[in-house]
Amino acid sequence: MSGDVWFTVLPDGESGVTAARLLRPWATAAIPHHSGRPWLLGSWPDGHVTVGAAGARRVAVIGRCPVTVEALSERAGRLRDIGDVERIAHGLTGSFHLLASVDGSVRARGSASGVRRLFHARVGGVAVAADRADRLAAVIGAAPDEQLLAAHLLASPLPYPLDDRCVWQGVQAVPSFDCLLIDTDGQARTQPWWTPPEPQRAWQEGVPAVRSALTAAVDTCTADGGTVSADLSGGLDSTSLCFLAARAQERTRPPGAKLVTLRWQSLDPENDDAAWAVRAAARLPDSEHIVPAADQWPFWYGDLASLTGDAVPTDEPGPWVRDGARMAELCRLMTVRGSRLHLMGGGGDELFSTFPPHLHDYVRRHPLAAWSRIRTQRTSQHWPLGQLLRQLADRKTFGQWLTAWAEGLIAPQSPSTALVRSAPPTAWGVDLRMPPWATGDAAEAVRDLLREAAATAEPLAPERGQHTALACVRTGGRGLRQLDQVTSRRGLGLAAPYLDDQVIEAALAIRVAERSTPGRYKPVLAEAVRGIAPDDVLRRNTKGEYSTDFHVSLRHHRSALVELFDGSRLARAGLIDDAAVRASLLGVHPTPEGLRSLSSSLGSEIWLRARPAPTCLTSPATTEGAPCA
Template structure:
């Protein structure tokens, strides 16, 4: 199926029917409540929505989950009330939205990472939920919020807690850890459905749970046979998924199961990803391996004008546009070979690495062990002692860190450790800066958002290491969601098994300090896939570096980038100085860090240019109450 994939959920009642009439012209599918009134509307490919029913109770799973109608109907039969659905859902695997309809009320939630998100607004006097914010915005005639557009200029996708804000005025995002409850009268409220696990397990004790969850996550993508594709970059994350998928495909070979891998080649001869990917591919002789030559694979920042000439596929701005031409090539190469689902390794770094803030917790919980580890890492990386000690001594709260971040939005970015001796930050996070081309008004808008958040926001976990991991998981989920919106429009669903709820739970239940070990690369993941991934592939302890690709791509596409920011929509909105960004593009950049904000600004600009003028939907294609 090509075109936007989306759904909306409505309460059961006359007002819900009125809201459905406003949404219906965009929809090609509908699923009713027990009453016959519309419950779910939208457009989706076959197999994307599974509904189980028992009496007046309905459960819907929307996304990648191998549950059957019969099994889901049995679950619906065990529902005592609408809040009981999480107990029943515990056995479900994959990446999906979970919805229930009981006695006219609706309960809906997405996924922990935010790869599956929900939004809601008032339509025809009732609350309506949807997985795409722009669909709701179109119905109520909403415009983008310029304060949020300013925040999308930050050097990374919206970080927590700004990621719980919606770019469309009048449309609210449901926080990733919350569900949405809509009663029969159309009133909505949110409540938590998920609590992060306490990191209590030793890493060896946690490995079996990670192996089980990750295996089930990949099996959820390969269930039913057919062709599945996957990245094979040479890194441990994507390589592990390829071997897990190949093992499952081998079991279902009679159904025509097939694995196709994709590896694009860096133009840097020193990048060793290619050698490790080739080693892995040699162990997968029954799979098809696609490796476009460097001159056959688009560079970053290619074909930007093509993106501005069509309705943008994402419901919010994002830095994915840097890879827009590559996403088009990916879809073509994989769908031509029969794939409708593509696996990527996103989430592996977030779950199976440790981030520097964990040292702040570790030194307090286990000072002797922390001292030994810090001493080794400081010697290896040449960290300045005084700077590191000052950071470890900091006792600032999360709110205080947000306030400090608000004041440092225009400060110099952290120096590259490749150029300057610098200890990594052990604060609650590394607050991304506003780019040098942002206007004073844009900076003040983001500063106000951060100050407002600082007054009430709580960290995602009590300790900095766990909080940082969760924040990074959410950033990864947001990025995956946008990329999936791009590729699904072209018939290829993009999935990341590491970002499934049960994989996240299993990984984050392991003690933060034990998720990495000096001298070993991602030991938890390596042990979890041992026996599935060959030992000679697991020996890798390096990671590919792509600075050369960045510089070549920038030089190759510089004229198009300069033209794009000539008469910029962001400049017209008073958010950037287009002269300043053009000067920066023409400057000298020893490392990609100097232009880290380019991707976000570029995504913002193209999103604004490609937003279609508000129009009514094309046609009405379904009938009231007809499944």
């Protein structure tokens, strides 16, 4: 099925019937509560929604999960009340939304990573939830929130703790770790449904759980049979998924099973991804391997004009537009070969690497082991000792760090900084800066958001290493969510099994410092797939680098990028100086760091241009649910 895939969740009361009338013009499918009143409205392909029923109890799984109607109905029969949903759902695998309707109460949640999200708004006077914010925005006539658009210049997807904010006025995002409860009167509230695991397992003890969870996650991708496709970049993340998918198809032999892999070639002759991908492909003889020639695979920033001429497929801005032409070609190459789902390695770095902030924790817990690791890494990467010691001595709380980040948003970066070796940041996160083309008003708007967050936000975990891993998982999940909206519109769903909840829980239960060790690359993942992926493929300890692709793509599309910012919508909103953008694009950039924010700004600009303008003005009536034409 091509086209937007979406659903809305309605309360089980007469007020929900009124909201349904407003939503029905957009919907092509509906599922009722036990009462007969509408519960789910939307548009989705066959097999995307599974509903189990037992008396007045309804449980729905929406997304990738191989549970049958009969099995889900059996689980619904064990449901005591609305608060019992997670217990009866225990053991479900995949990536999905979980919904329940019990005795008039409604419960809905997405996934911990943010791959599956929920939003809610008042429609026809009652709370209505949806998996796409723009569907709710359309029915209430909402406009984009310029303060949140300013934050998308900083980074997109938004970094924690701004990532649970919605870019549409009047539409609220349900926090990833929370579920939404709606009563019969259409009143909504949230409560936690997921708690991150404590990282207490030794890595050897954690490997079996990772292997089991990852195997089950990939099995959900192949369970329906037919052709599935996967990236085979040569990196350990995508390579492991390809061997897991091939093994799942061989073990279960679903009808018509076939694996197609895709590798695009870097423009850098020193990038060794290709050599490792060729080695892996040779060990997958029953799969079809697609390798477009360099002149057949689009550069970054290609065909941007086509994105402004059609309704943009994502419900919020995102940096995916840099890869828009590539995503279109991916869909064409895979769907013509019959693929219904494409696997990507997103999430592997987040789960099976350690980020520098873990050193701040490690040096306090195990100082001798930490200093040994620091000495080894400092020698190989030439970290300045004084700078590193100052960072390790920092004792800021999460709130204090947020405040300091807010105050340094527009601190200029020395032009030579990117060329000088520096110690990796060990704070609660990266102190991102507003791009040099952001206006003072945009910077002040983001500063206000961070100051507000600093007053109440808590870290995702007590220590910096686990907090950083969780924050990166959320960023990766929301990035994948956007890519899936892009490709699903063209008939190809995306899956990132590393970002499935059960895989996240297994991986993040391992002690942070043990997820990687000097001299071994991603040891937990390598051991988890040992015996599934060949040993010679698992010996890789390098990672591809793509600066050359950036420089070539920028040179090839520079004039189109400069032209795109003429008459900028962001400039019209007072968020950027379009002349400053053009000056940066025409400048010299020895490394990609100088244009780090380009993809986020470009994504916001195209998203604004492609939004269909509402034909009614925002008013109390539209806020209550009168749809715009």
